[in-house]
């Protein structure tokens with residue numbers, strides 16, 4: 173046969189032994205049955221990346237057949253779609269259209285064992301935990317595959333020797349590139365899977381070891397139970413494969429045994445064959461529906477046996493794997509039953525069935541092993557980053573200390589300019605502001621000034637109002653106080669005359685104040701202190717004159733508050749929100765990048781292919797973070813309540829439960845972020861971006877009652893709002909769970925947890941596709 177591959181007409185029913193145009197039901201069943209007998213069978217596979225507007229067609233009508241017990245070398249130029257095809261085979265991605273059968277089942281279906289322990293997958297990237305030792309890596313995957321620890325140890329010793337690996341205690345990150353690749357290969361071999369899928373395992377491996385890897389592959393496929401699909405850029409090493417699939421632009425150009433390819437095209441090397449076929453495809457540009465491989469395989473039909481139907485024989489893929497050394501022939505048995513290589517078989521059972529081929533009854537590996545592996549991985553990763561862990565625990569404590577020290581205390585040493593025309597003032601010194609004690613009405617301005625708190629207010633004297641006001645304008649003082657020269661007389665007249673006091677008397681008896689209100693907190697505190705000082709000055713005067721001090725009060729009597737204190741502090745108001753915000757956003761920060769890092773390292777993919785489900789991954793992270801959060805919550809509450817004396821009138825148990833629930837809620841929000849975002853950078857942006865809106869709208873620093881109606885509704889539905897109200901009610905009102913304000917906080921937090929978890933699960937499942 174020459175180099176040219178002639179276009180071949182549709183296979184004649186006579187030649188292939190089945191009706192091609194419109195197969196009867198029985199034939200369709202036998203077709204499906206036949207596909208299930210292969211290790212891998214791909215039919216009419218299409219896979220596109222990118223948007224509908226700008227699609228990148230990676231697989232276009234690709235057919236592939238990998239017989240059981242063979243080595244299949246998948247060759248092709250970089251970017252032709254090999255990895256994409258493999259990831260569809262292992263159930264990591266889904267095809268747009270087309271069918272894939274792997275070990276008799278559809279990847280991703282229940283009981284198929286794929287993804288799972290039936291496949292061993294070595295991805296192109298290293299996809300290992302750098303902080304793990306070789307042994308820990310093997311333990312992790314071994315447990316995921318449901319192996320016993322002693323089995324793992326035995327297998328580990330074999331693999332260490334076979335792959336010439338360094339000490340099992342060496343950390344993966346400290347190994348050379350080639351050694352890391354071998355560890356990755358060892359992971360794929362770990363559980364001795366039925367189907368081994370290796371994406372460029374020999375890159376960076378020395379020729380000697382490469383040869384021994386191929387020898388091993390040949391060895392394990394010898395008894396017909398194991399199948400290997402391998403991609404490589406060293407085309408010539410694939411001569412040891414039973415079948416070679418030459419791939420280009422999303423199609424298989426050929427699918428044959430190496431020696432047939434070489435003889436068919438009269439070439440010395442497989443590389444030449446590939447070049448010839450590539451040129452041919454470029455020239456012919458192929459009929460839209462046909463796969464060049466079909467033509468080649470049909471051309472090779474000359475070697476076929478007319479009375480034998482090949483397993484792969486269907487819809488124009490007749491004769492594929494015809495020349496494989498492990499060909500599987502199906503005959504119509506004498507009794508009308510199908511036979512493989514002369515042995516009668518029943519549909520749905522492979523000759524060496526393990527009960528999984530029918531895609532039923534093949535229960536997955538115990539979840540206990542997987543959960544154990546995942547938990548150990550998470551805790552070990554934390555342990556290996558002890559510095560980070562210390563920071564994780566120190567951070568909330570630091571935040572609480574900073575909050576309690578910096579927020580809510582009265583400011584001190586606020587400068588106030590005082591102009592007192594009742595006393596003498598020279599530009600250089602103040603002559604003193606003394607007043608006689610007892611019921612004496614002299615220099616009342618001085619008496620009032622004495623009552624101004626010294627720690628909050630620092631008095632600075634000015635000769636006239638113009639200079640004092642100028643000092644306020646210049647920012648030298650926070651306000652200016654002016655007493656008229658007959659302030660005392662006017663004030664006494666005001667008190668004595670009551671309703672008969674004239675305007676001038678009233679005017680002269682006033683303390684005039686000009687405040688800088690640009691800083692609201694300082695302005696309000698000065699207003700409060702000036703007013704309270706007047707009240708205590710008047711009460712003191714009335715007492716010394718044997719009058720009822722109540723005369724100085726405004727006629728509204730504030731009794732002891734039902735909840736809280738007569739002098740509530742801003743700290744008490746903000747503390748519940750701050751406790752929850754610290755715990756919530758620390759959890760967001762901890763988890764928002766957890767899955768992204770695993771995904772970027774390729775670990776998530778590898779774990780999924782090993783059979784771990786998104787729910788198991790989430791569960792393991794929830795457990796790990798929960799432990800961390802309990803520690804953080806304890807520290808936050810100890811420092812807030814015990815060290816800084818934030819009031820807690822209610823049951824501390826409910827405070828702890830609500831705080832931990834909020835931490836869980838933050839963690840689940842972090843999962844959503846890390847499931848949605850592709851890059852860590854985006855996750856950080858989203859986490860940071862959500863911080864301020866949540867803080868501002870949750871009533872943590874300002875009552876939501878002050879918001880416009882629409883914002884109030886939005887605020888109510890945020891995860892922190894009702895929880896903050898609830899915690900405030902427990903801490904300051906001492907309410908229990910039966911109160912609506914309290915239990916609503918618990919309910920809303922729980923609903924948010926469920927919502928966030930469901931979203932993360934859905935996104936993870938969707939992304940898996």
Ligand SMILES: Nc1ncnc2c1ncn2[C@@H]1O[C@H](COP(=O)(O)OP(=O)(O)OP(=O)(O)O)[C@@H](O)[C@H]1O
Pocket residue numbers: 221222228230248249250251252253254255256257296
């Ligand atoms: N997740 C993805 N999103 C978009 N495009 C992708 C994605 N993965 C792969 N591709 C594109 O699909 C094409 C095939 O990629 P694939 O990795 O399957 O090729 P390959 O044959 O394995 O290449 P190599 O031999 O270099 O590993 C490439 O053009 C690649 O850019």
